[in-house]
Amino acid sequence: MEPLDGRAVKGSAVEGSALDGNAIGGLLIEVFGAEMTTASSVCGSCGATRQVAELAVYRHQLGSVVRCRGCDSVLMVFVQIRGITCVDLQGLASLG
Amino acid sequence: MAGTAVRGRLSWSLATVGLVVEETRTVRTLSLDVAGWPGHRAGQHVDIRLTAEDGYVAERAYSIASAPGEPPAITVQRLSDGEVSGYLTQEARPGDQCQVRGPIGGYFVWEPAFGGPLLLLAGGSGIVPLRSILRHRGFTGSSVPARLLYSARQLADVIYRDELDGHSASGDVRVSYALTRSQPPGWTGYARRVDDEMLAEVAWPAADKPLAYVCGPTSFVETVAAGLVRLGYPPVRVRTERFGATGA
Numbered sequence: 001m002e003p004l005d006g007r008a009v010k011g012s013a014v015e016g017s018a019l020d021g022n023a024i025g026g027l028l029i030e031v032f033g034a035e036m037t038t039a040s041s042v043c044g045s046c047g048a049t050r051q052v053a054e055l056a057v058y059r060h061q062l063g064s065v066v067r068c069r070g071c072d073s074v075l076m077v078f079v080q081i082r083g084i085t086c087v088d089l090q091g092l093a094s095l096g
Numbered sequence: 097m098a099g100t101a102v103r104g105r106l107s108w109s110l111a112t113v114g115l116v117v118e119e120t121r122t123v124r125t126l127s128l129d130v131a132g133w134p135g136h137r138a139g140q141h142v143d144i145r146l147t148a149e150d151g152y153v154a155e156r157a158y159s160i161a162s163a164p165g166e167p168p169a170i171t172v173q174r175l176s177d178g179e180v181s182g183y184l185t186q187e188a189r190p191g192d193q194c195q196v197r198g199p200i201g202g203y204f205v206w207e208p209a210f211g212g213p214l215l216l217l218a219g220g221s222g223i224v225p226l227r228s229i230l231r232h233r234g235f236t237g238s239s240v241p242a243r244l245l246y247s248a249r250q251l252a253d254v255i256y257r258d259e260l261d262g263h264s265a266s267g268d269v270r271v272s273y274a275l276t277r278s279q280p281p282g283w284t285g286y287a288r289r290v291d292d293e294m295l296a297e298v299a300w301p302a303a304d305k306p307l308a309y310v311c312g313p314t315s316f317v318e319t320v321a322a323g324l325v326r327l328g329y330p331p332v333r334v335r336t337e338r339f340g341a342t343g344a
Contacts, residue, residue, distance in 0.1 A: 022201050030107050037201050
């Protein structure tokens, strides 16, 4: 999957209000095989360290976009289609 | 980190609807019988998946309303355009089946060992995971002091009212209500949205090193969390769970 363009674009382009990383805890278990909401994430843009539960999640018809609560950068994108989940983690410096 | 494609794991279990309790005009609690349920922690949630006859699939996340040790139960509020909440609050009957995935979440959870004093703040159906926490506190005989501030539009919208008033009457938990839209005659509780002045009256002083759990719509959570930080609560002692208009 190609990285999203404009990953550092501010949240103004995002519709609706953000949920917490908790909201995609089930999806994360499906993808990673483990409880991930307490995993530590490091933003690839601003370097902020947060638990996944504290990240901002925007749910869309096709999947979920996860952004940094500090700088709004896109950290993770999950797109689900025909039983396959495509995962883009390129906004993260680390996760675990 | 590199992108990848993952084939879905088989993480869904079949759940059978058990006891159904009508909580308010638009809210129901459904007890779920899930074979092999591993047990849950107070504050966790489950994902519910419904599949229509034509194969259309809808998934939603619901907080677990019951305490650890009890069968999982969800409390669902009917939303005007809610395709899942509409089914769960109007059509689901004992014996009906759905798919469930969980328990999920390790952040918005409480255990007696975490201590307190506990400050629980609920907006609308944000009371659900906090009710699990209060039950867990009660069942384990925890001596951690607890206070609850619950914001609802009107008294008829207050979920678990008898149970909460029971806590209040026994002096076990100080329960404060904020009714934002209408109040019954003689109402002595708050009659406005949560604000800093209300938080200052209700919240444990920051010097007591309280642990706060805030759950509700995004705007409620952000107002409350920011207010608690202004009162001196360290952000790491304020755990939040937001849900959107499409229902958590």
